[in-house]
Amino acid sequence: MFQLITRSWPSTRGQLDHLGLDKFGSAIILSDQDYHAGALYSYQIEHNIYHGKRVSPWIIIASHNVQFILKHQLSQVETYPDNKVKVFCKSSNPAKS
Numbered sequence: 001m002f003q004l005i006t007r008s009w010p011s012t013r014g015q016l017d018h019l020g021l022d023k024f025g026s027a028i029i030l031s032d033q034d035y036h037a038g039a040l041y042s043y044q045i046e047h048n049i050y051h052g053k054r055v056s057p058w059i060i061i062a063s064h065n066v067q068f069i070l071k072h073q074l075s076q077v078e079t080y081p082d083n084k085v086k087v088f089c090k091s092s093n094p095a096k097s
Helices: 002-007 068-075
Strands: 011-024 034-045 048-052 061-063 084-088
Touching: 011 068, 034 068, 034 084
Parallel strands: none
Antiparallel strands: 011 034, 011 084, 034 048, 034 061
């Protein structure tokens, strides 16, 4: 339900600095390595600059063997050719994105 609510938040374009799989924890054996979808972006609302890092309301941790789930999640992020990204932010608290 929360994910549906956040999709109804107003959106703006932000500057995308990073979008990809990030390691979560450390592992000696590659198949034991966990990952999460990571992002870094900035956006401006009424002359204030905010920074965000969430790809989704849900934080998903996946093992090396099922990282395809995270890759699919990343493929759903709306990006634009000018290295911009669609950012949904809460109108009552624009720092929450």
